[in-house]
Amino acid sequence: xxxxxxxxxxxxxxxxxxxxYAKFQGGYASWFLFAxxxxxxxxxxxxxxxxGQRLTSTRRISANKLTAGSGLEVDLEVRSQxxxxxxxxxxxxxxxxxxVIRGAENKRIFFPGFEKQIRMKYVIPNMQRGKYSLQDTxxxxxxxxxxxxxxxxxxxxxxxxxxPRIVPVRYWHTVNQFNAGMSYAQNRMAEDxxxxxxxxxxxxxxxxxxxxxxxxxRTGALKSKEFELHVTNDLMFFLNRCQKDYGAAGGPVFxxxxxxxxSLIRYGLERKxxxxxxxxxxxxxxxxxxxxxxxxIKILDHLAIVQPDSxxxxxxxxxxEISYLxxxxxxxxxxxxxxxxxxxxxxxxxxxxxxxxxxxxxxxSMITQAEREMIGKLALFGVHAxxxxxxxxxxxxxxxxxxxxxxx
Numbered sequence: 585x586x587x588x589x590x591x592x593x594x595x596x597x598x599x600x601x602x603x604x605y606a607k608f609q610g611g612y613a614s615w616f617l618f619a620x621x622x623x624x625x626x627x628x629x630x631x632x633x634x635x636g637q638r639l640t641s642t643r644r645i646s647a648n649k650l651t652a653g654s655g656l657e658v659d660l661e662v663r664s665q666x667x668x669x670x671x672x673x674x675x676x677x678x679x680x681x682x683x684v685i686r687g688a689e690n691k692r693i694f695f696p697g698f699e700k701q702i703r704m705k706y707v708i709p710n711m712q713r714g715k716y717s718l719q720d721t722x723x724x725x726x727x728x729x730x731x732x733x734x735x736x737x738x739x740x741x742x743x744x745x746x747x748p749r750i751v752p753v754r755y756w757h758t759v760n761q762f763n764a765g766m767s768y769a770q771n772r773m774a775e776d777x778x779x780x781x782x783x784x785x786x787x788x789x790x791x792x793x794x795x796x797x798x799x800x801x802r803t804g805a806l807k808s809k810e811f812e813l814h815v816t817n818d819l820m821f822f823l824n825r826c827q828k829d830y831g832a833a834g835g836p837v838f839x840x841x842x843x844x845x846x847s848l849i850r851y852g853l854e855r856k857x858x859x860x861x862x863x864x865x866x867x868x869x870x871x872x873x874x875x876x877x878x879x880x881i882k883i884l885d886h887l888a889i890v891q892p893d894s895x896x897x898x899x900x901x902x903x904x905e906i907s908y909l910x911x912x913x914x915x916x917x918x919x920x921x922x923x924x925x926x927x928x929x930x931x932x933x934x935x936x937x938x939x940x941x942x943x944x945x946x947x948x949s950m951i952t953q954a955e956r957e958m959i960g961k962l963a964l965f966g967v968h969a970x971x972x973x974x975x976x977x978x979x980x981x982x983x984x985x986x987x988x989x990x991x992x
């Protein structure tokens with residue numbers, strides 16, 4: 585308000601000064617100066633009253649859900665219902681900074697004059713996985729001399745979800761050696777808790793309900809019940825989100841891990857397998873095994889925002905959930921690291937009759953000798969190891985004949 589009053593006072597002072605000069609000086613030049621000043625003052629007053637009034641805007645986006653690597657098209661339309669011309673108009677869409685640095689031209693200046701409609705189209709190329717919020721539209725206009733500027737904020741909110749890229753997987757040899765050819769279903773067995781076949785030594789992760797108390801009292805050592813198995817199709821995926829395993833520059837590696845997990849999960853659901861996901865990080869998410877389409881949508885929504893932000897080691901993550909895995913199911917481990925702790929974990933899974941599929945997010949040419957030795961040890965438990973150094977390598981890694989880790 586004070587600024588507006590000062591502007592009017594300045595204009596009045598200039599007008600009064602030129603009038604006084606013309607009145608006392610006389611002549612063509614002095615009166616021409618007064619006339620020009622009067623036009624400028626009138627223009628400034630009318631611009632102050634009418635410029636930018638009754639501006640409306642509409643934003644349309646090409647899609648609310650995209651796949652990583654796709655481009656987002658934004659169409660912004662601005663309409664002016666005022667009869668006063670606009671000398672200039674700045675149109676800006678408020679979008680996340682990480683989209684601006686990708687080349688989005690979300691701010692432009694126009695010189696509409698008497699035009700009533702302006703359209704601004706821009707494309708955000710190569711969208712990366714995540715959830716994005718496109719916020720307000722900001723319109724700024726003013727006079728030619730820069731003495732007056734008006735700003736209007738049109739509140740709006742558009743959510744855009746970018747899902748991980750899905751690589752077509754036409755074939756994945758996931759035969760479970762614990763099936764014993766009992767059914768066409770390629771993968772799993774589950775326990776029939778109504779039929780106890782015998783007892784075995786207690787294994788870490790066994791639930792309290794599994795302990796056979798009579799055998800424990802008789803032998804003086806913890807014993808667990810051994811149940812009859814029947815074929816199932818349970819695939820439980822474990823995504824490594826341990827921050828230190830990916831390092832400071834592990835962004836592309838983690839994106840490959842997420843793509844691999846999403847692609848294999850879709851493969852399993854397309855073949856009517858029951859699929860679940862364990863994802864431990866700052867936010868712990870567990871999706872119990874299921875085979876419906878809603879399961880895939882929920883998992884994709886999670887994978888769209890997941891980050892390598894866990895302080896818990898990957899092996900500890902799997903150990904926390906191992907007691908909830910049914911014997912005869914398959915644990916699919918997606919990780920960029922293989923070490924001695926991983927070998928111990930796979931040995932425990934094998935002891936509990938849980939098959940392991942191992943996806944190492946690293947190209948075979950980058951595998952160190954120490955890692956090859958660890959992968960060789962995994963082969964002793966019948967583990968199939970797949971090397972996935974990039975998204976393009978995933979289909980090639982899983983569609984060929986199954987090769988045990990020791991021979992890769």
